[in-house]
Amino acid sequence: MADILLRDIDPQMTERIMAIARERDWPIQDVVLHLLRQSLGLAEPLAPVPGDIARLSGAWEDSESRAFGDALRALESLPTPDP
DSSP states (O other): OOOOOOOOOOHHHHHHHHHHHHHHTOOHHHHHHHHHHHHTTSSOOOOOOTTOGGGOOOOOOHHHHHHHHHHHHHHHTSOOOOO
16 A cells, blocks of 8 residues: 655644544544545545534424423523623
């Protein structure tokens, strides 16, 4: 296999690669290789990480919605701190 050295990777890309590595508990090299394969059409897109709330979808049940509303009203009744 060939080795390729990448230089001048911008901070935003670096942070995203590192975040994916942390989320999946993968080595950074594995993340980069997977993303390259994916972008070249040689691999499936990364599946959502279980527990990643940003990727969850669905609806609340009535009891959950009522409980959330009750909690919000309780928070609104708390006194605000002085600045």
